[in-house]
Amino acid sequence: MAHEQFKTCIDACNACADACDHCSTACLQEDDVKMMGRCIALDIDCAAICRLAAGYMARGSEFSAALCGFCAQVCEACGQECARHQHDHCQACAQACRQCAEACRSMAAS
Amino acid sequence: MAHEQFKTCIDACNACADACDHCSTACLQEDDVKMMGRCIALDIDCAAICRLAAGYMARGSEFSAALCGFCAQVCEACGQECARHQHDHCQACAQACRQCAEACRSMAAS
Amino acid sequence: MAHEQFKTCIDACNACADACDHCSTACLQEDDVKMMGRCIALDIDCAAICRLAAGYMARGSEFSAALCGFCAQVCEACGQECARHQHDHCQACAQACRQCAEACRSMAAS
Amino acid sequence: MAHEQFKTCIDACNACADACDHCSTACLQEDDVKMMGRCIALDIDCAAICRLAAGYMARGSEFSAALCGFCAQVCEACGQECARHQHDHCQACAQACRQCAEACRSMAAS
Numbered sequence: 001m002a003h004e005q006f007k008t009c010i011d012a013c014n015a016c017a018d019a020c021d022h023c024s025t026a027c028l029q030e031d032d033v034k035m036m037g038r039c040i041a042l043d044i045d046c047a048a049i050c051r052l053a054a055g056y057m058a059r060g061s062e063f064s065a066a067l068c069g070f071c072a073q074v075c076e077a078c079g080q081e082c083a084r085h086q087h088d089h090c091q092a093c094a095q096a097c098r099q100c101a102e103a104c105r106s107m108a109a110s
Numbered sequence: 111m112a113h114e115q116f117k118t119c120i121d122a123c124n125a126c127a128d129a130c131d132h133c134s135t136a137c138l139q140e141d142d143v144k145m146m147g148r149c150i151a152l153d154i155d156c157a158a159i160c161r162l163a164a165g166y167m168a169r170g171s172e173f174s175a176a177l178c179g180f181c182a183q184v185c186e187a188c189g190q191e192c193a194r195h196q197h198d199h200c201q202a203c204a205q206a207c208r209q210c211a212e213a214c215r216s217m218a219a220s
Numbered sequence: 221m222a223h224e225q226f227k228t229c230i231d232a233c234n235a236c237a238d239a240c241d242h243c244s245t246a247c248l249q250e251d252d253v254k255m256m257g258r259c260i261a262l263d264i265d266c267a268a269i270c271r272l273a274a275g276y277m278a279r280g281s282e283f284s285a286a287l288c289g290f291c292a293q294v295c296e297a298c299g300q301e302c303a304r305h306q307h308d309h310c311q312a313c314a315q316a317c318r319q320c321a322e323a324c325r326s327m328a329a330s
Numbered sequence: 331m332a333h334e335q336f337k338t339c340i341d342a343c344n345a346c347a348d349a350c351d352h353c354s355t356a357c358l359q360e361d362d363v364k365m366m367g368r369c370i371a372l373d374i375d376c377a378a379i380c381r382l383a384a385g386y387m388a389r390g391s392e393f394s395a396a397l398c399g400f401c402a403q404v405c406e407a408c409g410q411e412c413a414r415h416q417h418d419h420c421q422a423c424a425q426a427c428r429q430c431a432e433a434c435r436s437m438a439a440s
Contacts, residue, residue: 014124014164021168024264028257037248044244044264045391047168051161052382054124058131058157061375063404070400074393134374138367147358154354154374155281162272171265173294180290184283234344234384241388267388271381274344278351278377 006057009068009103013050013057016075016100020047023082023093030087039081039090046078050100057107069108075101116167119178119213123167126185126210127160133192133203140197149191149200156188160210167217179218185211226277229288229323233270233277236295236320240267243302243313250307259301259310266298270320277327289328295321336387339398339433343387346405346430347380353412353423360417369411369420376408380430387437399438405431 024043027036053071056064079097082090134153137146163181166174189207192200244263247256273291276284299317302310354373357366383401386394409427412420 010128017165018120018168021165022170025169025261028260031254033253033257034251037253040248040260041245041389041391044389045386045393047165048382048385049397051165052378055127055131055157055161055378056375058128059135059371059374060132061371063375063407066400066403067379070396073396077393135371138370141364143363143367144361147363150358150370151279151281151355154279155276155283158272158275159287162268165268166265169261169264171261173265173297176290176293177269180286183286187283230348237385238340238388241385242390245389267385271385275347275351275377275381278348279355280352 006060006064006107009107010054010057012096012100012103013054013071016096017047017050017054019089019093019096020044020050020078023089026087026089036085039078039085042074042078042081043093046074046097049074053104065108065110068104072101072104072108075104116170116174116217119217120164120167122206122210122213123160123164123181126206127157127164129199129203129206130154130157130160130188133199136197136199146195149188149195152184152188152191153203156184156207159184163214175218175220178214182211182214182218185214226280226284226327229327230274230277232316232320232323233274233291236316237267237270237274239309239313239316240264240270240298243309246307246309256305259298259305262294262298262301263313266294266317269294273324285328285330288324292321292324292328295324336390336394336437339437340384340387342426342430342433343380343384343401346426347377347384349419349423349426350374350377350380350408353419356417356419366415369415372404372408372411373423376404376427379404383434395438395440398434402431402434402438405434 020043024040027040030036049071053067056067075097079094082094082097130153134150137150140146159181163177166177185207189204192204192207240263244260247260250256269291273287276287295317299314302314302317350373354370357370360366379401383397386397405427409424412424
């Protein structure tokens with residue numbers, strides 16, 4: 001069944017969305033928020049696409065693999081931007097993004 | 111931090127959304143799909159509000175508690191409808207909905 | 221049919237989501253971004269709930285009215301915060317929020 | 331500004347999501363609902379990606395064009411499935427999907 005077969009990737013997407021949502025809020029409270037603009041924008045994009053991908057997979061959508069391929073690109077970009085900042089939430093988000101990108105690439109190739 | 115403080119409820123929301131999404135797809139493949147109409151409709155509503163609630167909590171939104179109060183009502187209704195059907199996916203979804211409703215009520219009262 | 225009956229409120233929700241999404245991005249590019257934190261956070265919340273409400277109404281969900289009642293509260297809060305800032309995008313967003321709150325209250329009372 | 335530059339495509343995405351959401355509910359009430367399974371599933375996928383694309387464009391996301399390219403594929407598939415059914419809501423949805431696919435392809439190529 002789709003939702004079990006895809007469980008690893010669904011979990012990675014949910015964890016990444018959580019990390020991105022937390023990172024966007026934490027960035028807004030940093031003193032150097034002006035520097036965090038692209039990080040916040042990508043956090044919002046990434047959280048949204050990860051939650052959407054989790055839904056597609058849980059429904060066993062025929063577009064699951066293709067959407068995960070796209071989701072991996074957003075995660076990759078968000079993870080690279082987050083990795084440039086030393087805040088703990090950015091570093092944690094970068095790791096969640098990298099793990100999700102990898103899980104999504106595996107899904108996309110399946 | 112919000113996303114850790116709320117982790118139990120976020121996890122319950124993600125699990126419930128997953129179960130609802132899976133249930134809606136499985137219902138569409140049942141022979142008695144005609145009887146599953148309200149179950150499918152509530153599954154779609156419930157998955158969407160659960161994913162939204164997870165996002166609000168992960169961002170530490172000032173509306174987290176209020177939204178969880180509303181989310182609990184949708185989970186309750188979806189769980190009761192699912193519980194009426196004997197399919198495994200409906201019974202599993204009913205349980206996920208009940209657990210999420212309880213977690214959301216706790217959040218709403220906090 | 222639901223999606224026609226609710227058309228005024230669906231259109232208001234879509235317009236409000238658009239205005240909020242635009243406002244959040246524009247806020248991130250302002251010099252005084254540090255002051256715009258709550259505005260950005262509420263923009264994100266409001267855009268998400270408005271798009272969800274549009275979906276509930278378009279599907280004729282049994283929770284349409286209740287969700288619109290909640291959506292009106294978020295729109296109200298977002299509109300009041302936006303109204304405090306003189307940026308054009310904030311003022312435009314405040315107006316879209318007020319109109320959406322009114323349309324949602326009508327829906328909730330129906 | 332992004333949300334004005336992209337207005338045609340945002341409007342097409344919102345209209346398509348509305349039509350898909352309405353179609354999925356109406357399909358569930360048809361006598362031949364068993365035949366409508368793929369139509370319903372694609373309606374759900376298409377409504378979700380269209381609302382996401384509207385949000386990306388309204389925020390002027392750097393992934394707007396790429397997401398619209400993916401969205402066009404889902405709209406195309408959903409429109410072709412809907413076109414196979416004679417119900418008014420399916421025919422209306424097919425048309426909304428085709429228009430949205432075209433608007434998204436233009437965005438993707440820009």
